[in-house]
Amino acid sequence: MDMYRAHVLVCCGTGCTSSKSPQIIDSMEKLLAENGLETEVKVVKTGCFGLCARGPIVVVYPEGIMYTHVDLSDVKEIVEEHFLKGRVVKRLVASDEDSAEIAHSIQNLGFFKKQMRIALRNCGMINPENIDEYIAHDGYAALGKCLTAMTPQEVIDEVSKSQLRGRGGAGFPTGRKWSFAAQSKGDIKYVCCNADEGDPGAFMDRSILEGDPHSVLEAMAIAGYAIGSNQGYIYIRAEYPIAVERLRIAIAQAKEYGLLGNNIFGTDFSFDIELRLGAGAFVCGEETALMVSIEGNRGEPRTRPPFPAVKGLWGKPTILNNVETYANIPMILLKGADWFTTIGTEKSKGTKVFALGGKINNTGLVEVPMGTTLREIIEEIGGGIPHGKKFKAAQTGGPSGGCIPAELIDTPIDYDSLTAIGAMMGSGGLIVMDEDNCMVDIAKFFLEFTVDESCGKCSPCRIGTKRMHEILEKITKGQGELSDIDKLEDLCNTIKIAALCGLGQTAPNPILSTLRYFKQEYLEHIVNKRCPAGVCKDLLSYIIMPDQCKGCGICAKQCPVGAISGEKKSAHVIDQSKCIKCGVCMSKCPFKAIKR
Amino acid sequence: MSEQQVQGFNGTKEQEARLLAVLGKNKDVRGSIIPILHEAQDIYGYLPLEVQKIISKHTGVPLAEIYGIVSFYAQFSTQPKGKYKIGVCLGTACYVKGSGEILEKIKKILNIDVGACTTDGKFSLDATRCIGACGLAPVITINDDVYGRLSADDIEGILAKY
Numbered sequence: 001m002d003m004y005r006a007h008v009l010v011c012c013g014t015g016c017t018s019s020k021s022p023q024i025i026d027s028m029e030k031l032l033a034e035n036g037l038e039t040e041v042k043v044v045k046t047g048c049f050g051l052c053a054r055g056p057i058v059v060v061y062p063e064g065i066m067y068t069h070v071d072l073s074d075v076k077e078i079v080e081e082h083f084l085k086g087r088v089v090k091r092l093v094a095s096d097e098d099s100a101e102i103a104h105s106i107q108n109l110g111f112f113k114k115q116m117r118i119a120l121r122n123c124g125m126i127n128p129e130n131i132d133e134y135i136a137h138d139g140y141a142a143l144g145k146c147l148t149a150m151t152p153q154e155v156i157d158e159v160s161k162s163q164l165r166g167r168g169g170a171g172f173p174t175g176r177k178w179s180f181a182a183q184s185k186g187d188i189k190y191v192c193c194n195a196d197e198g199d200p201g202a203f204m205d206r207s208i209l210e211g212d213p214h215s216v217l218e219a220m221a222i223a224g225y226a227i228g229s230n231q232g233y234i235y236i237r238a239e240y241p242i243a244v245e246r247l248r249i250a251i252a253q254a255k256e257y258g259l260l261g262n263n264i265f266g267t268d269f270s271f272d273i274e275l276r277l278g279a280g281a282f283v284c285g286e287e288t289a290l291m292v293s294i295e296g297n298r299g300e301p302r303t304r305p306p307f308p309a310v311k312g313l314w315g316k317p318t319i320l321n322n323v324e325t326y327a328n329i330p331m332i333l334l335k336g337a338d339w340f341t342t343i344g345t346e347k348s349k350g351t352k353v354f355a356l357g358g359k360i361n362n363t364g365l366v367e368v369p370m371g372t373t374l375r376e377i378i379e380e381i382g383g384g385i386p387h388g389k390k391f392k393a394a395q396t397g398g399p400s401g402g403c404i405p406a407e408l409i410d411t412p413i414d415y416d417s418l419t420a421i422g423a424m425m426g427s428g429g430l431i432v433m434d435e436d437n438c439m440v441d442i443a444k445f446f447l448e449f450t451v452d453e454s455c456g457k458c459s460p461c462r463i464g465t466k467r468m469h470e471i472l473e474k475i476t477k478g479q480g481e482l483s484d485i486d487k488l489e490d491l492c493n494t495i496k497i498a499a500l501c502g503l504g505q506t507a508p509n510p511i512l513s514t515l516r517y518f519k520q521e522y523l524e525h526i527v528n529k530r531c532p533a534g535v536c537k538d539l540l541s542y543i544i545m546p547d548q549c550k551g552c553g554i555c556a557k558q559c560p561v562g563a564i565s566g567e568k569k570s571a572h573v574i575d576q577s578k579c580i581k582c583g584v585c586m587s588k589c590p591f592k593a594i595k596r
Numbered sequence: 597m598s599e600q601q602v603q604g605f606n607g608t609k610e611q612e613a614r615l616l617a618v619l620g621k622n623k624d625v626r627g628s629i630i631p632i633l634h635e636a637q638d639i640y641g642y643l644p645l646e647v648q649k650i651i652s653k654h655t656g657v658p659l660a661e662i663y664g665i666v667s668f669y670a671q672f673s674t675q676p677k678g679k680y681k682i683g684v685c686l687g688t689a690c691y692v693k694g695s696g697e698i699l700e701k702i703k704k705i706l707n708i709d710v711g712a713c714t715t716d717g718k719f720s721l722d723a724t725r726c727i728g729a730c731g732l733a734p735v736i737t738i739n740d741d742v743y744g745r746l747s748a749d750d751i752e753g754i755l756a757k758y
Contacts, residue, residue: 015729015730015731018729018744052729052732053731055732200689200725201687201689201726201730202728203729203730206728238671239671239727276630277630278671279630279633279670279671279672280669280672281670294627295626295627296626296628296629296630296665298664298665298668355689357689357730358692359692359693363689363731363733395688431689437692442692445688445691446688455668
């Protein structure tokens with residue numbers, strides 16, 4: 001094996017790839033060769049490091065120096081300074097915002113300090129397109145252990161004992177799901193993986209598949225052994241081309257190594273995995289709809305029971321788990337359930353991956369032990385809110401979830417405490433909102449999503465979500481009435497009970513939770529016809545404060561519709577009938593004389 | 597589907613041969629309609645009725661059922677797309693960072709609505725679901741190029757590159 005004195009890890013997740021990280025690799029390799037360093041320094045293409053906000057990211061080992069915002073033009077300097085002369089390029093090294101010192105290892109960064117990586121253990125550590133690197137990190141050891149030293153029942157018992165709960169959102173105990181499917185009679189059974197990550201703002205599963213695809217394949221084979229299945233399907237969004245490509249490579253490599261296919265590890269266990277691409281339907285993340293879609297039909301959900309563990313794909317017993325759930329499995333079987341249960345809270349064991357997004361400095365991917373508070377995630381890991389704005393709420397669970405208001409920022413994050421405050425764990429999207437976000441507008445945004453994505457099979461969802469959206473539209477246009485709030489609550493409660501599947505049953509959540517914590521904001525829209533956050537355009541007006549206006553005329557020149565008039569050196573006025581509320585005048589006024 | 601589009605279909609023999617190869621490859625695969633439609637859309641750029649008819653004929657799946665699938669899934673289009681396909685991400689992370697304004701700006705510059713194509717066939721515009729590049733929000737894609745951390749003022753310059 002070749003020995004190198006340094007390894008350069010370059011993130012090639014979707015975020016960094018979009019910022020040209022593949023070109024950085026090419027240029028780095030070329031420049032290393034030009035300097036005769038190609039046998040001393042190895043460039044490795046990896047999955048996501050998590051700190052997407054500062055991509056493209058390049059990490060140099062053995063030191064663990066993390067370079068951020070690396071531009072193609074910086075590569076020459078890194079090669080010549082760092083690798084040739086041994087001098088760290090300080091201006092590119094990641095540091096915490098509040099610290100003048102540069103971090104000498106990524107472990108010292110605030111972003112990583114509070115994190116604990118189980119599901120993401122290999123993301124940003126190994127080359128996802130090279131099975132040898134996965135194997136070198138104990139890859140496929142858990143599968144080997146299961147096949148050669150454990151009975152299927154022992155595997156299920158260990159997973160049950162770990163108290164692992166489904167990471168897709170609902171939090172159903174994984175071990176119980178597996179044992180139902182194992183008990184179901186039938187010679188053919190299926191293992192499915194839900195990689196149809198549809199919640200807007202959530203990209204945990206994509207990053208795992210891009211950074212560590214083999215961990216999911218290994219776990220699916222383990223599940224197959226546990227329940228007695230020989231065939232797996234991964235249902236993945238077609239919107240994730242990089243993840244699809246890496247899964248294809250991983251499946252081919254695993255087959256070549258005999259880790260998928262016939263007689264794995266020389267036993268009589270055989271297991272194969274096929275990929276199925278979604279085609280842009282959010283409802284296909286619902287388990288019954290997903291299976292109907294794999295079968296090649298319109299992805300409409302069906303009633304349960306029978307549950308998939310009894311009658312699933314093509315009428316056979318099937319288990320369906322989410323990507324992140326699978327990513328935990330190999331570690332649980334290698335290190336044992338007793339180790340896993342030391343992490344987390346009483347009823348939520350282990351860690352959870354969150355996709356931090358919205359109004360936060362360190363947007364990206366984080367994995368924390370269950371029970372970490374929202375404050376720790378936002379302030380310590382996330383680095384707070386940009387531009388010194390005030391934290392208003394965090395939204396979890398996407399269109400099925402709710403929001404956590406600022407006064408509950410110390411809530412420990414686990415399944416039960418989130419449900420108790422009317423939010424939900426969801427798949428892991430965590431969108432941070434500041435004082436400039438309007439909560440009625442956010443509820444409307446999610447309802448627009450569910451109206452669009454409702455499959456139309458059941459009327460509570462098809463018609464109900466539409467009606468709720470119309471009411472919200474009315475309120476944001478300043479035509480709301482007080483009775484609308486009662487109507488909304490009424491509709492919400494009915495749809496929750498009556499809708500056929502999870503999509504409809506949870507569609508009212510964004511409204512219910514914003515009504516619970518931000519009712520005052522709804523009332524402002526309805527009674528005072530005012531949007532406190534200044535988002536709802538129909539409720540806005542821009543006014544020039546006569547005492548602050550110096551009459552410079554800049555606003556009048558900038559106004560795209562000529563709505564501002566006034567004499568030079570005297571106060572200007574905005575003609576409200578012409579104003580289109582674009583806000584240009586306010587942003588250009590040098591004296592801050594324009595208010596909305 | 598309007599008469600005009602049916603007349604407008606001009607698939608080549610070469611495209612049809614590729615489609616037939618895809619159909620042959622998937623002959624015995626269970627539940628293969630969706631993968632076939634994906635490949636057919638790659639070949640033709642969209643899925644007009646003519647293409648659906650060929651698929652129906654060779655798979656034995658009724659045309660009505662195929663049309664039902666095509667119209668159900670957002671990624672399948674019965675309309676031709678532009679040479680440059682613009683996608684504006686309206687995922688939550690992009691939305692709270694102002695992707696709505698960016699969409700409005702593009703609509704105004706190109707003078708088309710979401711789902712439509714400019715008359716010269718150069719640009720088509722779609723509002724997409726979250727593409728998972730939330731770290732770069734707000735994001736737009738033009739074919740395979742991704743533009744991130746945008747403001748509405750950047751749009752004109754980006755479109756001018758095409």
